[in-house]
Amino acid sequence: MKVVTTIDELQQELEKYRTAKKKIALVPTMGYLHDGHLTLAKTARKDNDIVVMSDFVNPTQFGPNEDYESYPRDLKHDEKIATEAGVDYLFVPSVEEMYPTDGGIRFEAGPASKILCGASRPIHFNGVLQVVSKLFHIVQPTHAYFGQKDAQQLALIKMMVRDFNFPLTICSVPIVREEDGLAKSSRNVFLTAEERKQAPTIQKALQQAQKEFLQSHDKDKAIQIAKTMIESETSGKIDYLELRSYPDLQEIHPETRHFLLATAVYFSNVRLIDNILF
Numbered sequence: 001m002k003v004v005t006t007i008d009e010l011q012q013e014l015e016k017y018r019t020a021k022k023k024i025a026l027v028p029t030m031g032y033l034h035d036g037h038l039t040l041a042k043t044a045r046k047d048n049d050i051v052v053m054s055d056f057v058n059p060t061q062f063g064p065n066e067d068y069e070s071y072p073r074d075l076k077h078d079e080k081i082a083t084e085a086g087v088d089y090l091f092v093p094s095v096e097e098m099y100p101t102d103g104g105i106r107f108e109a110g111p112a113s114k115i116l117c118g119a120s121r122p123i124h125f126n127g128v129l130q131v132v133s134k135l136f137h138i139v140q141p142t143h144a145y146f147g148q149k150d151a152q153q154l155a156l157i158k159m160m161v162r163d164f165n166f167p168l169t170i171c172s173v174p175i176v177r178e179e180d181g182l183a184k185s186s187r188n189v190f191l192t193a194e195e196r197k198q199a200p201t202i203q204k205a206l207q208q209a210q211k212e213f214l215q216s217h218d219k220d221k222a223i224q225i226a227k228t229m230i231e232s233e234t235s236g237k238i239d240y241l242e243l244r245s246y247p248d249l250q251e252i253h254p255e256t257r258h259f260l261l262a263t264a265v266y267f268s269n270v271r272l273i274d275n276i277l278f
């Protein structure tokens, strides 16, 4: 595996594969790799000739009071995990390399970016789409891989690819969980021991809500069951817990067939997200 830090070098490396019409996979990450990223990379490895993983904590997707500075970083660990997963190129640009100028041009991710996670993180998805579109231009992958844990992000990236005609396929990979059901996340390291014990309740609560909704079709009752469980069994504060249609993220109606049941919960030092797609 080769670690590349500049856009020029990466493009020079990839040129030969593009000319030979090879399948090039991009796995965008913010590093501090865990089993969820490993699954993304292994899936990409299986289906492509070349795998590029980006490892970049993107400042434009963090709000002023969010955890950009403290977001965990460990490049040596990432190099090890990416090598194990069969990544060919680990792209680790600096902030200056990715954002050499600020001409004031901004991405506006649209109404679906202002609900769910976007309601409390208003600029988050503008920054995500900005960096992901830059990575698509830099790498020009044939396939790009994203986890279903960030279901809203995945939906918005698919909308961007459709609306801006990016010539690539978006591939999604199911959530990878700890044995007790907690969704793997780079931010789990910030949970206290007590919060770590409580955090699997998030997934259990979503499962209860899903069960209730499938039986009764009563959305409000289902959501209330999950909220009560999280509020009574954990010290977490619910940011949102919603049932929406997927992938368009609209209010559900009797014809809705695909659902996203999603939540974000604040613990003392960390905001965790989880969801069920059904």
Ligand code: PAF
Pocket: 028, 029, 030, 056, 058, 061, 128, 131, 132, 150, 153
């Ligand atoms: O999901 C993430 O880790 C990030 O939002 C992404 C897609 C790598 C963009 O910075």
